[in-house]
Amino acid sequence: MIPSKNGDAIAPPEVYQDWLALFVRVKNERNCPPEVFEALSRGSLTDLTPMTEVSFKEQLLETVNKVLDRGAKRFVKDLNDSITFNDLCQVDILFIRLKKDVRKAMFFESLSFLGKDFVKELSDSLKKQMTEFWDKTVRFLYDQSVEFSNSQLEDALYTVKRIKLFD
Numbered sequence: 001m002i003p004s005k006n007g008d009a010i011a012p013p014e015v016y017q018d019w020l021a022l023f024v025r026v027k028n029e030r031n032c033p034p035e036v037f038e039a040l041s042r043g044s045l046t047d048l049t050p051m052t053e054v055s056f057k058e059q060l061l062e063t064v065n066k067v068l069d070r071g072a073k074r075f076v077k078d079l080n081d082s083i084t085f086n087d088l089c090q091v092d093i094l095f096i097r098l099k100k101d102v103r104k105a106m107f108f109e110s111l112s113f114l115g116k117d118f119v120k121e122l123s124d125s126l127k128k129q130m131t132e133f134w135d136k137t138v139r140f141l142y143d144q145s146v147e148f149s150n151s152q153l154e155d156a157l158y159t160v161k162r163i164k165l166f167d
Contacts, residue, residue: 010022010035010036010038010039011039012040012042012043012044013039013040013043013044013045014043014044014045014046015045015046015047016045016047016052016055016056018043019040019043019045019056019059020059022036022039022040022043023059023060023062023063026040026063026066026067027062027063027066030070032104034104037104038107040107040108041107041108041109041110041111042110043111044111044113045113048113057114057118060108060114061122064105064106064108064122064126067104067105068101068102068105068126068129068130070101071097071098071101071102071105072098072101072133074097074101075094075095075097075098075101078094079137082094083144086152088150088152088153088155088156089152089156091141091153091156091157091159091160092156092159092163095134095160095163096163098134098165099163099165102126102130102165105126106123106126108122108123109123127166130165131165131166134165138157138160138161141153141157141160142157145157
């Protein structure tokens with residue numbers, strides 16, 4: 001059991017129904033607590049059949065995509081707000097938060113019952129997509145700083161460029 005901040009304990013899922021319950025929670029809660037992701041990363045699946053495996057992987061992909069989508073949308077919204085109101089002093093914090101959201105979505109990397117090939121393929125795909133998104137965003141911000149001679153944005157980008165999305 002993994003204790004949560006509100007006193008409830010979250011058990012790592014062991015059967016398909018437990019997984020589905022946590023997947024639904026992750027997809028539906030706007031700010032899902034880190035303890036849920038920790039429980040997911042420690043989970044196992046004892047009743048894995050070929051049919052269950054296919055369904056499980058579909059649910060896993062849907063959940064990972066939802067976490068990434070939610071994090072990216074929040075990032076873009078907050079970044080647009082920062083640019084609109086010329087409040088660029090915390091742009092680096094937005095990138096750090098996006099990095100944390102991406103790390104949360106990668107809870108599946110420790111799930112040995114999925115098979116190394118599946119986990120590697122999913123991980124590589126996620127890293128490729130998020131790296132492209134990150135790089136395009138930084139490039140866009142750099143172009144904006146040059147086009148509008150915005151030294152505050154240039155300063156923010158100096159810090160952002162030092163943040164590594166993946167270690």
